[in-house]
Amino acid sequence: MKRFAALIKTLDSTNKTTLKVNALADYFEQANDRDKVWTIAILSHRRPPRPVNTTLLREWASELANIPLWLFEESYHIVGDLAETIALVLPTSQQSTEKSLTQFLEEMISLKEKSDEDKKNYLYENWKVLNYYERFVFTKLITGGFRIGVSQKLMTKALSKATTIDEDILAYKLMGNWDPNKITFQELVLEENESDFLSKPYPFYLAYAIEGAVNDLGNVSEWSAEHKWDGIRSQVILRNNELFVWSRGEELVTDKYPEFQAFVGTIPNGTVIDGEILPYPNGEIGTFNDLQTRIGRKTVSKALLRKVPVILKAYDLLEWAGKDIRQQSFMERRKLLEDLFRTTFEIPSEDEKNLKGKIPLFLSQRLQFNSWSEVAKERERAREMRSEGLMLKRKDSPYLVGRKKGDWWKWKVDPLSIDAVLTYAMRGHGRRSNLFTDYTFALWQENEQGEKELVTFAKAYSGLTDAEFKKVDAWIKKNTLERFGPVRSVTPHHVFEIAFEGIAFSKRHKSGVATRFPRIVRWRQDKTIHEANNLEDLKAMIPK
Numbered sequence: 001m002k003r004f005a006a007l008i009k010t011l012d013s014t015n016k017t018t019l020k021v022n023a024l025a026d027y028f029e030q031a032n033d034r035d036k037v038w039t040i041a042i043l044s045h046r047r048p049p050r051p052v053n054t055t056l057l058r059e060w061a062s063e064l065a066n067i068p069l070w071l072f073e074e075s076y077h078i079v080g081d082l083a084e085t086i087a088l089v090l091p092t093s094q095q096s097t098e099k100s101l102t103q104f105l106e107e108m109i110s111l112k113e114k115s116d117e118d119k120k121n122y123l124y125e126n127w128k129v130l131n132y133y134e135r136f137v138f139t140k141l142i143t144g145g146f147r148i149g150v151s152q153k154l155m156t157k158a159l160s161k162a163t164t165i166d167e168d169i170l171a172y173k174l175m176g177n178w179d180p181n182k183i184t185f186q187e188l189v190l191e192e193n194e195s196d197f198l199s200k201p202y203p204f205y206l207a208y209a210i211e212g213a214v215n216d217l218g219n220v221s222e223w224s225a226e227h228k229w230d231g232i233r234s235q236v237i238l239r240n241n242e243l244f245v246w247s248r249g250e251e252l253v254t255d256k257y258p259e260f261q262a263f264v265g266t267i268p269n270g271t272v273i274d275g276e277i278l279p280y281p282n283g284e285i286g287t288f289n290d291l292q293t294r295i296g297r298k299t300v301s302k303a304l305l306r307k308v309p310v311i312l313k314a315y316d317l318l319e320w321a322g323k324d325i326r327q328q329s330f331m332e333r334r335k336l337l338e339d340l341f342r343t344t345f346e347i348p349s350e351d352e353k354n355l356k357g358k359i360p361l362f363l364s365q366r367l368q369f370n371s372w373s374e375v376a377k378e379r380e381r382a383r384e385m386r387s388e389g390l391m392l393k394r395k396d397s398p399y400l401v402g403r404k405k406g407d408w409w410k411w412k413v414d415p416l417s418i419d420a421v422l423t424y425a426m427r428g429h430g431r432r433s434n435l436f437t438d439y440t441f442a443l444w445q446e447n448e449q450g451e452k453e454l455v456t457f458a459k460a461y462s463g464l465t466d467a468e469f470k471k472v473d474a475w476i477k478k479n480t481l482e483r484f485g486p487v488r489s490v491t492p493h494h495v496f497e498i499a500f501e502g503i504a505f506s507k508r509h510k511s512g513v514a515t516r517f518p519r520i521v522r523w524r525q526d527k528t529i530h531e532a533n534n535l536e537d538l539k540a541m542i543p544k
Contacts, residue, residue, distance in 0.1 A: 003031055004039060004101040005134040011150055020150060024158030033185035034102040040188070041180035042146055043155050048105060050144035051112040052119050054082060057143065060120050064127060065089040077427055077486045078434055083139035087132050095129040108141060109181070152249070163189060168200045172252065199244040199252070201235045202272065202318050202326065203401040207391060207408035214411060215372040217392065224330060224395050225367040225375055227387035228410055229276040229313050230288050230502065232295075236312055238263060238271045239322075245277075257310055258300060262359040266344060270322030273337070274399075275314040280360065281307065285386040287504035289514045314341075315364035315391075318399060326399035330407075333399065334366060375411075382413045383543050388501065389413045415499040416541050418443070418533045419524055421454055422494045425476045426487045428461060435473040436488065437461055439520070441498055443511070445535040455535055457511035458498060463520030472523070495524040495532050503542050513538055 010023040028036055041047070062072035072089060079085045104126075111122055123142070130138055140146045156170040163170075173189060217223060233248035243264050245254045254260070257277060267273075279286035279294070290308050294300065317337040318326055325333055341363050367390075369375045375390065382389045389412035397407035420441035428437035438461040442454035464472070472494070479491040499521045506514035513535070 001097070001099055001101050001104055001130075001134055001138070003027065004035065005137045007039075008137050009133045017154060020154055021158045021161065024150070024155060025161040028159055028162035032100065032102075035100055036185050037180050037183060037188060038101055038105055040155070040159070040174060042141070043150050044152055044174055046178075046180060047141065047144050047146055048109045049112060050142070051108050051114075052123070052142055054143060056116065056119070057082065057086065057123075057139070060123055061086040061090065061127075064124060065091065073485075080427060083136050083143060083145075086127075086139050087136035090127055090135065093128055093131060093135075096131070097126070097129040104138065105141065106181075152251070159189065165189065169197065171201075172199050198239050198242060199237060199246075201237060201244070201246040202324075202399075204233065204235070204248050204274075205400045205408060206403040207410040208403060208405050210392075210409050210411045214375060214392075217372075217409065220369055220372050220375065222395055224334070224393050225369060225378065225390050226315060226364050226393075227367075227382065227385050228389045228391045228412065229278055229285075229364065230386065230388045231276040231278040231291060231313070234275060234277050234312070235318070236260060236263065236273045236275065237319075238267045238269055240269060241265070256294065256297070256300065258305070259310055259360045260312065263361065266359055267340070267361075268321070270319060271340070272317070272319035273312065273314045274316035274318055275312045275364070277310050278313050280309050280311045287386065288502060288516055289504035289506055309360065311360040311362050313362050313364045316399065329396045329398065330393050331395045338363065379411055379413060386543065412501075415501055416503060417497050417499040417521055418538055418541075419495050419527060419531065420457070420498050421492050421529045421532045422472075422490060422496060423454055423456060423492060424487055424489050425472075432469070435469055436476045437464075437469050437473070439472075439496075441496065441518075442492075443533050443535045443538055445511075454492060455511050457509065457513055457535065457538065458500070458515050458518040460496075460498060460518045460520050463499075464523065468523055492529050495527040495529060497521040497524055503538070505539075505542060511535055511538070513542070 004027075007023055007027045011020050014020060027039065031039065058072060058076070059069060062069045065072065067089060072085070075089060076082060076085045079088065107122070111119055114122075126138060127135055152171065152174070153167075156167045156174065159165070159170050160167045170189065178188060232253075234253070235246045237244040237246070241264055243254060243260060244252065245257055245260055247253050277291070279288075279290035281290055286308065291310070293304065293308050294310065297304070314337060316330075317333045317340065318324070320336050320340075325336065367378060369378070375392075379390050389410060392409045392411060394407040400407070420443055422439055423442045424440035425436040426438040428435055438459065440456050440459050442456045444452045445455045447453050475494070476488060476490050479493065480488045481491060482489045497520070498515075498518050500515035500518040502516035504514055504516075505512060508514070515538075
């Protein structure tokens with residue numbers, strides 16, 4: 001545990017990728033194999049289930065610290081992190097323990113079935129023999145909320161440095177439903193299997209947002225345009241009669257989209273398609289809100305498959321006949337993709353109605369324009385098309401790695417916005433943990449009695465300057481109506497303009513509407529709350 005806690009302290013104290021990679025690589029070279037497996041599991045979000053609820057943790061920590069619970073709660077709201085609060089308030093320990101990370105985790109797993117008294121004794125026993133940072137890490141593991149600034153990609157980079165195994169192969173090895181309790185480091189990482197190479201994806205090429213005027217890109221004839229679809233960027237791989245679906249976050253998600261198994265036997269082996277996974281309810285492109293009902297599900301029920309089927313909207317070809325074709329020009333790759341559709345489905349390459357019920361694969365239509373003004377007009381149709389805007393790709397561009405300026409640009413539609421009333425506030429995190437910066441906003445709606453009332457519809461915590469946040473925070477502290485744990489309801493008084501990227505009906509929200517990426521645009525000190533928008537104004541923005 002000492003080595004693991006020291007690793008987390010190092011990772012948590014720097015934003016420099018090189019330092020994080022070096023710290024992880026050193027750890028993987030020195031730790032025992034069982035601890036390595038558990039470290040990989042923790043950093044890839046395979047934590048054991050939480051054995052103790054947070055209510056009991058707070059009560060027991062305040063008892064051991066010999067402080068009243070209300071003081072602990074106030075401290076927690078200021079610090080903003082439960083494990084850090086516990087590590088801070090408990091008395092300094094003069095004892096120590098040599099137990100390994102694996103021992104601690106195996107004990108935590110067995111703890112779940114024990115009585116509350118046994119759990120309390122276990123926590124007291126271990127809190128007393130751990131130093132501040134070990135106690136912080138230990139409590140993080142107990143709460144099941146272990147999040148540190150390490151991406152899967154960064155971890156595989158470090159593991160690659162320590163083992164000399166290719167990063168992409170490691171990324172595949174670490175996916176799936178492996179159990180850290182049952183698999184060895186040798187089986188998980190070191191053993192070579194042909195299947196490790198079979199599923200290997202390519203690094204994604206990412207676009208930059210248009211920064212100036214679109215006509216600064218030069219001659220419009222040198223560019224190809226298509227709609228920027230609002231789904232999950234993915235690579236679909238067909239090799240050796242097997243299917244692999246990778247998300248842009250380098251997560252293997254094949255089992256999440258069983259519809260795509262229909263590609264096997266239809267699309268030739270040695271094919272890698274770059275595209276967007278989109279919801280397709282009722283035979284048309286749905287909203288990202290529809291897709292969210294599929295994201296994160298461990299299993300996808302037949303009912304959900306019927307309600308929210310998905311398609312792949314294909315826009316590039318990275319591998320053809322087993323050959324890497326990324327260095328060919330976009331137009332050459334695009335022609336091969338269109339030929340794939342033409343020969344596989346015996347349909348015109350640009351036909352959107354191409355499947356005739358066969359498989360959930362569509363071709364993203366390539367658009368040609370004679371002027372940038374025509375491109376701008378097409379961009380204005382984006383919401384009607386259920387897209388986020390346009391993608392502009394230089395016709396002679398290869399498929400590069402990562403985010404590069406010059407050849408691929410995204411030109412998103414301007415965000416929607418509405419004026420709303422501040423109704424609730426919560427403390428922020430990090431450097432803003434002592435300020436109320438996380439806000440809930442509401443719009444007017446007429447109730448059954450014909451009276452207007454405020455209905456919450458969105459939360460936002462970015463968009464104001466530090467000075468504005470401090471000013472609003474001071475007002476909130478003087479105008480609190482009620483407290484609900486860390487949340488305060490406030491007197492309806494201030495109006496803010498809220499911008500968002502997308503909007504859809506939602507049964508999960510009290511307002512009946514879900515907005516995507518809401519953020520504060522400006523503080524409307526020129527408006528009274530009675531000048532804020534109605535909920536019907538918001539619903540009118542939903543695409544028909």
